[in-house]
Amino acid sequence: MRIEQHPILEFDRKEKITFFFNGQEMEGYASETIVAALHAAGVKELGKSPELHRPRGLFCAIGNCSSCLMVVDGQPNVRACVVKIKPGMQVELQSGKGDLK
Amino acid sequence: MINVEILIVGGGPAGLCAANAAADLGASVLICERDEIPGGQLVKQTHKFFGSRKQYAGDRGIAIGDFLLDEVINDPKIEVMPDTTVIGIYEDGLVLAERSEEIIKINPRKIIIATGAAEKFLTFPGNDLPGIYGAGAVQTLMNVAGVIPGERVLMVGAGNIGLIVSYQLAQAGVETAAVIEGAPTIGGYLVHASKIQRLGIPVRTGYTIKEAYGDGKVEGAVICRLDAAWNMIEGSEEDIKCDTICLAVGLTPLTELCWQAGCEMAFIRELSGHVPLIDKYLQTTNPKIYVAGDVSGVEEASSAMVEGRLAGYSAACSLGYGLDTAPSLQAGAMAELDELRAGPMSDRIRQGVEKVEKMVTKGGV
Ligand SMILES: Cc1cc2nc3c(=O)[nH]c(=O)nc-3n(C[C@H](O)[C@H](O)[C@H](O)COP(=O)(O)OP(=O)(O)OC[C@H]3O[C@@H](n4cnc5c(N)ncnc54)[C@H](O)[C@@H]3O)c2cc1C
Ligand code: FES
Numbered sequence: 001m002r003i004e005q006h007p008i009l010e011f012d013r014k015e016k017i018t019f020f021f022n023g024q025e026m027e028g029y030a031s032e033t034i035v036a037a038l039h040a041a042g043v044k045e046l047g048k049s050p051e052l053h054r055p056r057g058l059f060c061a062i063g064n065c066s067s068c069l070m071v072v073d074g075q076p077n078v079r080a081c082v083v084k085i086k087p088g089m090q091v092e093l094q095s096g097k098g099d100l101k
Numbered sequence: 102m103i104n105v106e107i108l109i110v111g112g113g114p115a116g117l118c119a120a121n122a123a124a125d126l127g128a129s130v131l132i133c134e135r136d137e138i139p140g141g142q143l144v145k146q147t148h149k150f151f152g153s154r155k156q157y158a159g160d161r162g163i164a165i166g167d168f169l170l171d172e173v174i175n176d177p178k179i180e181v182m183p184d185t186t187v188i189g190i191y192e193d194g195l196v197l198a199e200r201s202e203e204i205i206k207i208n209p210r211k212i213i214i215a216t217g218a219a220e221k222f223l224t225f226p227g228n229d230l231p232g233i234y235g236a237g238a239v240q241t242l243m244n245v246a247g248v249i250p251g252e253r254v255l256m257v258g259a260g261n262i263g264l265i266v267s268y269q270l271a272q273a274g275v276e277t278a279a280v281i282e283g284a285p286t287i288g289g290y291l292v293h294a295s296k297i298q299r300l301g302i303p304v305r306t307g308y309t310i311k312e313a314y315g316d317g318k319v320e321g322a323v324i325c326r327l328d329a330a331w332n333m334i335e336g337s338e339e340d341i342k343c344d345t346i347c348l349a350v351g352l353t354p355l356t357e358l359c360w361q362a363g364c365e366m367a368f369i370r371e372l373s374g375h376v377p378l379i380d381k382y383l384q385t386t387n388p389k390i391y392v393a394g395d396v397s398g399v400e401e402a403s404s405a406m407v408e409g410r411l412a413g414y415s416a417a418c419s420l421g422y423g424l425d426t427a428p429s430l431q432a433g434a435m436a437e438l439d440e441l442r443a444g445p446m447s448d449r450i451r452q453g454v455e456k457v458e459k460m461v462t463k464g465g466v
Contacts (some may be wrong), residue, residue: 003247003273008147008161011247036246044231044318055317057231061238063135063186064219064355081238 002040019089034080034091035061035068046070046080047094070094105131105180107416108196108209110187110358113141114402115394115409116215117169122413122430123213124178126423131207132179133198135186138245139173140166141217141394143402145240147272148265151290155437156403165402190362194389211389211416214359215409218352218373218395223257226312232319236266236349243273251345255322256280257310261289263349264304267297270347278343281308283327290446310346311338319344352399359396362387367460371453372398378461381435382415383408391416398457400450407437 003011013029020026021038028037035046035058045055046068059067063082072078073090076098080091107123109116112134120130138144146162157165173179185200196207220235222228232251234242236258239250254275256267259282267277280297285307287294294304305324311333312323326337353374360366364377364385376397377385384391393412394405411434418427442451 001249003243003249005274006247007272009163009244009247013247032246032248036242036248039242039246039250040248046231049229054229055231056229057318058234058238058242060220060235061241081241 001042017085017087019085019087019091021091022093023090028085030084032085034070034072034078034083034085034089037085038080038091045093048096050096053095069098071098076100102206102208103131105129105207105209106420107131107211107213107413108133108187108207109213109215111135111141111215111217111394111396112139112170112173112181112183113215113217113394113405114143114165114169115217115396115405115412116141116213117173118406118409119213119215119391119393119413119416120173120179120409121169121176122410123417123422124176124413126414126417126427126430128178128417128420128422130179131209132173132181133185133187133207134181134183137184139170139181139183142237143169145237145244146265147244147269148293150402151292152401152403153441156406156441158403162402169406187358190358190390192363210420211391212362213391213393213409213412213416214362214377214396215392215394215405215412216355216358216396218399219355220348221351221353223310223348223350225310227314227319230313230315230319231317232315232344233313233346233348236262236347239266239345239347240269243269243275249273249275250347251319251343252276253278253343254345254347255310255324255341255343256347256349258282258349258351259284259287259289259294259304259306260349260351261293262352263347264289264293264297266347266349267302268293268300271297271300271302275345277302278341279324280304281310281324282306283309283331285329309333313346319346322346352395354396354399356396359385359390359392362390364390364392367457369398369453369456371449371456374399376453376457378457380461381458382431383412384415384419398450398453401441404438404441404450407434407441410434411438 070080071092143166152158391412393408
């Protein structure tokens with residue numbers, strides 16, 4: 001969920017854009033990272049771990065820990081917490097280490 | 102290849118102040134900042150800072166960040182490169198940075214590392230479930246992106262960060278089920294604890310998290326009491342329903358670049374991890390490299406700013422700038438640091454700094 005009213009902060013979200021999550025159309029704002037836009041839509045699972053296939057989510061949100069790796073426009077291992085959404089972007093859950101096409 | 106006199110890695114309070122100080126003495130400076138917006142931890146802090154007026158205490162963290170950034174942006178001797186991560190410092194002094202998947206080569210004469218700190222993690226069953234976040238991540242989501250992390254949070258850790266982030270969650274309209282703390286007393290300042298207790302958020306000392314559970318994401322946690330030796334007391338388990346668990350269990354210096362550059366390092370518990378050995382001018386054992394801020398010991402924004410200035414003066418002076426004025430400016434910054442660290446809340450930091458000093462005068466680890 002997005003914060004609409006805050007006692008101190010104002011959020012300049014910029015324009016609304018559409019992107020795709022596992023093929024499904026989603027809305028977000030141009031100022032948002034992939035993780036922020038997914039979170040706002042209630043999506044917390046971003047991929048599965050390589051060995052035990054356990055669900056993986058966000059941890060640090062600043063590009064430090066690699067917990068948020070996703071496949072973006074066909075490219076695996078993108079840190080979804082620091083990359084912004086773009087119109088038409090294809091974001092997918094990543095399973096394991098990802099494959100290079 | 103970019104040639105520059107002083108490269109600053111990290112645009113938090115330490116890096117920004119270092120840039121200002123070095124440019125004031127006449128050096129040309131490049132700041133590489135990994136994030137889109139420089140300011141480090143400050144850009145996420147909605148509360149008024151504690152400390153002394155000289156380091157802007159009383160202002161909100163975000164305002165301090167804006168102010169420091171303005172000074173830097175308006176200085177023609179300083180260039181700021183946001184979205185740029187420094188990834189390597191080589192033996193011959195060459196530095197590589199990454200910006201939008203492009204590799205940039207930088208050839209600096211001096212480097213000030215001001216990379217801050219990384220969050221610590223805790224081990225417990227289920228600790229990898231989506232919905233378990235570092236306190237910094239919760240702040241980034243909530244205060245930068247304007248997105249709430251969940252509906253109901255269990256906060257682990259009652260140091261200043263745990264207390265402040267619980268208050269920030271309330272500002273964003275998110276419920277905190279409880280703040281739990283393993284130690285018998287809270288670690289943070291009483292003002293922050295009272296603020297959240299007034300909101301009715303329970304702060305429970307002597308408790309830890311035993312387990313997190315949920316199908317695909319966090320649905321709850323089991324907490325339990327600890328005895329004096331930090332062992333879990335059987336039978337004291339309690340179930341807490343929550344969709345988010347926020348870990349605020351401390352930070353550790355982010356020192357990869359110091360290791361890479363061959364700086365001599367030592368584990369100093371009081372400074373929260375491995376830190377580079379430095380002299381009083383903040384120069385490491387690699388004469389090309391200075392450090393400032395949390396990277397040389399997790400402390401506060403106030404001391405990070407003063408260390409930044411000191412490192413900036415020292416690096417500029419080593420290149421021949423401000424030879425007449427630098428010594429008194431350096432002495433002034435050192436006195437300010439002593440003053441900041443004089444109180445009883447700084448006992449630990451003081452002990453840590455003294456340990457480093459001793460190791461350095463003995464000539465190594
Ligand atoms: C919730 C919270 C509340 C706080 N409240 C207070 C308070 O009231 N008063 C107070 O004095 N202090 C407070 N602090 C502490 C204070 O924020 C930190 O001590 C201070 O920010 C440290 O400054 P720094 O410049 O060393 O590091 P940081 O602020 O962490 O900045 C480091 C910067 O370096 C960048 N970076 C890291 N690695 C690289 C790389 N390889 N390449 C490029 N850039 C890189 C990072 O993106 C970051 O911007 C608080 C901290 C938190 C988390
Ligand atoms: S959540 Fe840590 S790198 Fe993205």
